[in-house]
Amino acid sequence: MNKEIAHFALETAIKNGAQGARISYGESIEGTISLLNGEIENIRNATSRSISLSLFTDGRFASFSTNRITREELLKFIPECIESCRLLEPDSFRTLPDPMLYYKGNGKGLGTEDEHFDDIPFEKKLHKIKENFEEIPSDSRIISIANDFEENKRFDYIIDSQGLQAEETHTFYTIGNECTVKGEGDIRPQNGWAEGNTFFEKIAPGSGKKGYQRCIDMLGARKIASGKYNVVFENSVAAKSVSAIIGALSGASIKEQNSFLLDSLGKRIFPEWLNIADDPHIPHASGSTYFDGEGAATKYMDIIKDGYVNTYFLNTYYANKLNMQRTVNAPNTIIFPRTSEIGLDEILRRTGSGILITGFNGGNSNPVTGDFSYGIEGFYFENGTKVYPIKEMNITGNFISLWAKNIFIGNDPIKFYKWQIPSVAFADIDISGL
Amino acid sequence: MIFDNTYYDFFGTTKETIERTLATALSLGGDYADLFFEYSKCNEIALRDKQVSNARCDIDFGVGIRVICGDKTGYAYSEITTPEAMKQAALAAARIANSHKEHKEVNINEISSPEINRYPIIGTIEELPILQKKEYLLMLNDLIYQKSEHVINVMGKIADSITKVLFANSLGEAYTDYRPMSSAVAIVIMSKGSRVENFYASKSFRMGAQFLNKELIEQLAEEAVNECNRLFDADRPPCGEMPVVMGAGSSGILLHEAIGHTFEADFNRKNVSIFSDKMGQKICSEQINIVDDGTIPFNRGAVNYDDEGVPGQKTYLVKDGILNSYLHDRISARYYGVEPTGNGRRESFRYSPIPRMRATYMENGNASAQDLIKSVSKGIYVDNFSNGQVQIGAGDFTFYVKSGYLIENGKLTKPIKDANIIGNGPQALADIIEVANDSTIDDSTWSCGKGQYCPVSCGMPTVLVKSLNVGGINE
DSSP states (O other): OOHHHHHHHHHHHHHTTOSEEEEEEEEEEEEEEEEETTEEEEEEEEEEEEEEEEEEETTEEEEEEESOOSHHHHHHHHHHHHHHHHTSOOOTTOOOOOGGGBOOSOSOSSOOOOTTGGGOOHHHHHHHHHHHHHTSOOOTTEEEEEEEEEEEEEEEEEEETTSOEEEEEEEEEEEEEEEEEOOSTTOOOEEEEEEEESSGGGOOSOHHHHHHHHHHHTTTOBOOOOEEEEEEEOTTTTTHHHHHHHHHTBHHHHHTTOOTTTTOBTSBOSOTTOOEEEOTTOTTOTTOOSBOTTSBBOOOEEEEETTEEOOOBOOHHHHHHHTOOOOOSSOOSEEOSSOOSOOHHHHHHHHOSEEEEEEEEEEEEOTTTOEEEEEEEEEEEETTEEEEEEEEEEEEEEHHHHHHTEEEEOSOOOTTSSEEOOOEEEEEEEEEOO | OOOOTHHHHHTTOOHHHHHHHHHHHTTTOOSEEEEEEEEEEEEEEEEETTEEEEEEEEEEEEEEEEEEETTEEEEEEESOOSHHHHHHHHHHHHTTOOOOOOOOOOOOEEOOOTTOOSSOOSSOGGGSOHHHHHHHHHHHHHHHHHHOTTEEEEEEEEEEEEEEEEEEETTSEEEEEEEEEEEEEEEEEEEETTEEEEEEEEEEESOSGGGOOHHHHHHHHHHHHHHHHHHTTOBOOBOEEEEEEEOTTGGGHHIIIIIIGGGBHHHHHTTOSTTTTOTTSBOSOTTOOEEEESOSTTOTTOOSBOTTSOBOOEEEEEETTEEOOOBOOHHHHHHHTSOOOSOEEOSSTTSOOEEOOSEEEEOOOSBOHHHHHHTOSEEEEEEEEEEEEEOTTTOEEEEEEEEEEEEETTEEEEEEEEEEEEEEHHHHHHTEEEEBSOOEEEOSOOEEESSSEEEOEEEEOOEEEEEEEEOOBOO
């Protein structure tokens, strides 16, 4: 970890005329092992370092990054950056944050680092991914099995000219697979599953078998008639039900009037039972962090509380622009703080009949209206039981009216996802099929 | 491109060091190795609140080292190009093989093809003073506000990059390439009564300073305002399966998603593409010819060489309705016993090259666009898109329609918007029943994601697809 070069960059920026500067220094180590049908297909190793500079010069602002971070290169690069910055128009809303908001701890305590990351032998990783492959039963319908092991370690160090100094290390491992099987005609359904964890030894087993089963379950998928259906979003894809809401609450969206949640702060927009929060301090969670991109300390924050919009995501610039209090640059670990007592099976049973969505295929939403249209696949279910798989269909609606039709929220978020959204169910939704 | 010897110094290396590093990469028995040195500098300047008060610049530098052993790939990269750093990366990549077999010495032969440069620059866009770029953004802002009293916000961006590449491989081939890319974006937000709409318009070319001019800015402003205006009259379409007329130009997204990806040879080599067993077979109407082309001057998908040293070229994927070729990198070409097609591309030195599209388009047919619309009694016409996706094995593709029209009794009637369209690739291709004579390449900022981003473009004449599933509202 080369913290010294970050301090050199900060000093160089100030010496060359910047009145304020923030330096973010990052180092990462990544590795991938890929198997195809049980044999190694790819191995990839990578180590990266880079510096990002946010420069405040003569009332003007610009940002820069480089991975050429010798002193010699920075001595050439930084003065050029400052000169470029001076050619912009002044923007008095661009400032460093109030130092009172800075994180002042030592970056430890959240348990986001596997201290054994550098010591795990290649053979052990290979063994783990081969186990994943071997979980998949022999089946003549299988065309291909791809298994991937990915590891990542990232060190972040952030300092600024107001005395900010914060650092954190995160590690994360993923083991996943994708099975391809012979379907009807030329169709080759594919599906898979991945498990992840901050700690190598805690990666849950079973993803190979689960991925295979998810693939086999999609054999014989068909389209059904267009109409209004009850719809359940499985926990693996339920983030889709809130992603546009989170986007619409970003400072950029609000300030640029590019949001369907303009002027929504403090208003009840969603049903009273909907609660969404940002909890950045869950031990060992992949999204956990003590500070945001400006070095401000993170904290638990209600996003939607009892159906009311409780916050926008405002960094210093957007807070200044909107004349509001700074909150957080962007949410970290999104949770539903008040879930229910029921899991997916019970949601299906209580919903009765409808469509269980287990995968999305493309689609998008309109940021200013909240209208959406997405391709879907999953299962048609009756009496709470899956009847047959469906595919090549679309779900269409609007995010505000979707949540007005919410009937169940489950208790089953996937804990290693950054957005831990449980299975959710909605009534009377437009589905396009035959 | 003429081989530029100054690139050795620029990347802090020598021909001899490269030869030694390639030998190290093959030292554990690899069949083939290559080195991809890359420097990129990306600049961006942005308009917000009628002011140009934000800019950024990003520099990336390093060398990627790849070793191929049969169908297996070892890959490592280094952001430092000292001989020792490259040796360590080469040894890491070399681990994919483990036979210690004898390998030949590598002697680099620097390749120059002075007759080929698909993106010559008059001057780098970087040489244009920020003040001049600023003027263009302010012009964009003024033009958009002048065109409509309903505009409530304008955002704009000019982005430019240059990439220097030095490539060498164990076959002894080495080339240099200088790749410019410039783009301009306008986002307009308009309000009428209680209704708000937005539209994103963009242009992008492999060009230097010649990219920016008044005409380009006027085109962007015009497109952004006109298309945004259209949305105020638009509603969601009815849902279900119906005929779809896809307008000329950006409808090439259909080819990219429905066909292009499934023709990428890595998927076919692994037997996971729905087209894996179709080579040489008739897959659609004989009036259909589909091309993936890296030779269009200044096009976003143009390549002098791909990212593994193969010259850019024009490849017929479908010729007279017959599946003619997959898109190959070196690995798949060797597997199929054919020549690589120049589709081995990568996001940067951090990634190993894989088969990727360039500019994918359909050639002209004989019908007229008007006749296609007239032939539909109830369906939709679509001509603006934001994104797409495909499932390679199932062949199910989607693309999101930002705007279009209903077709009623052979005429375009009510505007429509915000609908996802889904279909199955082979079926949709077979369902193209008419092709018009107005093929157009779309010059927007198309990027393809396949684990790594890659600039591409697409094009299409107006076509009539017999039936696709339209995500709309139940009537």
